[in-house]
Amino acid sequence: MATSKSPFDINILVEHLRDAASQADARAQIKSILSETVxxxxxxxxSIPVYEDDDVVLFEDDTVSIWHCRFKVGQNVPAHDHQMVATIAVYQGAEQNSMWxxxxxxxxxxxxxISVEPGNVLQFGPTAIHSVGCQSDVDSCAIHVYLGKLTTVERSLFDTQNNEVMPFDDENYDRLVSIQAQID
Ligand SMILES: [Fe+2]
Structure with missing residues (x-):
């Protein structure tokens, strides 16, 4: 007789990812856990909650940041880096990741x-630069895991039209989004 699978539980996933983040082979373990999950x-x-906000920090400490990221249809995020290993696992819609x-x-x-579709996992290193957009006709939803404390690390945004690098802060982010909207 086939056994039925327990419903997905985001809290259990967060626990597993936290454990993995403290291991020597954290990068590989995070990728493996996320691949299996999606x-x-x-x-x-x-079973995952419908989050009110598009970006939700599910957990963060000095070793790992675990986010739920929703990109609205047509939304584009300007090019940026993370200064830490990033792993993206999509379960709905599609994230278009442009690597620079x-x-x-x-x-x-x-x-x-790279089109990251439901079931796909994309992992890249600390110096990688990407821009992201929702490529699907439904909002894209994914778990993003960063091996460090993303909210406090100093990282960069890139104006790819004017070839400028700037600190990643709200003001620069909003300005680049508005420049991108004028191009689109
Ligand atoms: Fe990113």
């Missing part, structure tokens, strides 16, 4: 575009 995206979607690199001319250029 293998059945509908299992996650059926520094070139020899001293500016940044788009290297690849």
């Amino acid at each position: 293998t059945d995206p509908s299992w996650v979607a059926a 690199v520094h070139n020899k001319q001293g500016s940044i250029e788009k290297k690849t575009e």
Whole structure:
């Protein structure tokens, strides 16, 4: 007789991710846990709370930041870095991740575009630069895990049109979003 699977529990996932973050092979363990979690995206979607805010910090300490991130249809987030390993696991909609690199001319250029769809996990290193957009006709929803304290780390935003680097703060973020909206 087949055993039925317990409903997805976000609190249990957060516990597992916290444990993994303290291990020597945290990066691999986080990826493995998230991959297993979103293998059945509908299992996650059926039981995860409907969060009021688009960005929700589920847990944060010095070792790990665990976020639920929802990007609205048509939303775009300007290019930025994290200064720590980031892992993204999508269970609804699709996140378009554009990966940027520094070139020899001293500016940044788009290297690849990766569509992260339900069931997919994308992991990248501390110096990676990405911009993100909702690529689907429904809001995209994902668990994002960062190996460090994301809310206090000093990191950068990139104006890819004007080739400018600036501190990641609310003022710069809002300005870049409005520049992007004018282009779109
Ligand atoms: Fe990001």
